[in-house]
Amino acid sequence: MSAGTHGRIVVVGSLNADLTIYCERLPLPGETVHGTGFAVNPGGKSANQAVAASLLGGAVSLIGAVGDDANGEMLQASTAGAGVDISHVRTSQSAATGVAVIAVDARGENNIIISAGANGTLAPADVAASADAFDGASVVCLCLEVSLETVEAAARRGHDAGATVLLNLSPYGEIPQSLADLTDVLLVNAHEASLFLGSGGAGSGDMPGAEADDVAWDHVRQRFAERGLQRVLVTLGASGSVVLDSLAAGAGRVVRIAPVRVNAVDTTGAGDAFTGAVAARLAAGEPLAEAAAFASVAAALAATRKGTQAAYAGVSDVERIRA
Numbered sequence: 001m002s003a004g005t006h007g008r009i010v011v012v013g014s015l016n017a018d019l020t021i022y023c024e025r026l027p028l029p030g031e032t033v034h035g036t037g038f039a040v041n042p043g044g045k046s047a048n049q050a051v052a053a054s055l056l057g058g059a060v061s062l063i064g065a066v067g068d069d070a071n072g073e074m075l076q077a078s079t080a081g082a083g084v085d086i087s088h089v090r091t092s093q094s095a096a097t098g099v100a101v102i103a104v105d106a107r108g109e110n111n112i113i114i115s116a117g118a119n120g121t122l123a124p125a126d127v128a129a130s131a132d133a134f135d136g137a138s139v140v141c142l143c144l145e146v147s148l149e150t151v152e153a154a155a156r157r158g159h160d161a162g163a164t165v166l167l168n169l170s171p172y173g174e175i176p177q178s179l180a181d182l183t184d185v186l187l188v189n190a191h192e193a194s195l196f197l198g199s200g201g202a203g204s205g206d207m208p209g210a211e212a213d214d215v216a217w218d219h220v221r222q223r224f225a226e227r228g229l230q231r232v233l234v235t236l237g238a239s240g241s242v243v244l245d246s247l248a249a250g251a252g253r254v255v256r257i258a259p260v261r262v263n264a265v266d267t268t269g270a271g272d273a274f275t276g277a278v279a280a281r282l283a284a285g286e287p288l289a290e291a292a293a294f295a296s297v298a299a300a301l302a303a304t305r306k307g308t309q310a311a312y313a314g315v316s317d318v319e320r321i322r323a
Contacts, residue, residue: 007138009053009283010163011276012063012127012154013046014119014145015079015089016098017071018308020268026105040071041307042078043100044119045143045170048269051082051309052276053141056298056318058283061085061133063126063154064146065118071097072118078309088130092118098145108264108303114145114171122146124153137163138283141275144173155182164282168275174199180228185288187233187275197223210239210256217242217254233292235274241296243289255289260300260321269308274299277318297321 022037050062062084066072068091075097080086098117104110127150134140140158142151142165151167158165159182167183169175172192180186188196190207197220198206208216221244224232230246240259277298281291297318305311 007059007136007283008133009050009058009060009139009141009279010063010133010137010154010158011046011050011053011060011141011279012146012150013122013143014044014098014116015042015047015064015066015072015075016044016100016114016117016119017041017074018043018100018102018268020102020104020307022104022306024106026103026109026111039307040074041310042075043269043308044075044098045145045168045272046141047075047079048272048308049141049143049168049276049279050084051079052273052298052302052312053280053283054083055312055314056277056280057315058276058280061088063088063122063130063133065090065092065122065126067092067095067097067118069097071099082309085133088126088133090122090126092121095121102268104266104268108267110266110268112268116145119146122150124149126150127153127157131157134158134161134163137161139164139166139279141166141168141279143168143170143275144175145171148173148175148179152176152179152182155179158182166275166279166282168271169196170271172196177228183229185231185233185278185282186224186229187235187278189235189237189271193220193232193234197227207234210236214254217244220244221246221254231288233278233288235271241292243292245288255292257289257292257296260296262300262304264303266306266311267303269311270299270303272308273302273312276312294318294322
């Protein structure tokens with residue numbers, strides 16, 4: 001595993017325009033429901049994570065691609081306005097900016113459909129062209145909204161630079177063992193964890209519940225280790241999260257992170273706020289469990305406001321809740 005040094009966070013991946021419709025309830029298949037509002041906001045998992053990390057004190061560089069259009073301009077303005085270095089965000093002349101179509105119900109729950117657009121043009125060559133961004137990097141933050149080849153190229157570059165490679169396995173997809181081997185911290189929700197472990201020939205991928213004892217979770221930790229992952233963070237929604245860490249005192253351990261109770265308005269992007277917060281705290285030198293506890297507050301605060309990037313909290317907001 002890479003120890004890394006305190007320094008820059010490099011986020012490689014997606015920028016999307018979020019087209020969000022608010023409604024009382026999500027429609028059933030084939031059903032039409034009335035919306036209660038509509039908004040176009042900056043989004044994309046990687047852009048969201050970069051903004052969250054920057055607002056929480058990280059020095060962040062974003063590598064990605066947008067189209068030569070109004071949505072691309074909006075995304076560049078939003079990320080740069082949050083203090084993110086966007087000098088490695090390329091403007092594509094062949095594809096429009098990526099789009100996410102989002103429905104959010106009265107409970108804050110959502111469903112999302114994404115169209116990659118310019119994100120689909122991001123290639124390993126873009127990672128190579130941005131090599132200077134990895135110099136002195138402490139954390140490289142990745143997700144699966146761009147091609148696996150690009151994700152693996154970024155993971156390789158981060159690994160070679162001595163950074164901690166943080167992979168958010170979302171939206172879920174199978175990954176090659178070569179990418180797992182380059183990953184220092186895997187961040188998954190319970191559903192993604194179940195799919196990942198179930199696909200590896202290690203038996204059922206079903207996850208224990210939040211109430212399960214440490215023995216059950218230690219078994220899950222061992223199964224991740226069999227897949228080459230030694231440090232895993234499993235988020236459990238309203239039930240908090242579990243840190244499965246094989247680096248503590250030379251042996252494995254299970255750390256439970258309590259949930260932060262809030263009245264959710266819009267959960268869109270709350271997971272990205274969590275990921276960005278973890279990246280920021282790891283870059284600041286905190287252990288994974290402490291980073292996860294901090295991130296739980298950041299994600300909960302994000303869910304109390306509409307939108308994604310505009311809903312993200314700063315360090316003082318998080319510390320006030322933790323005090």
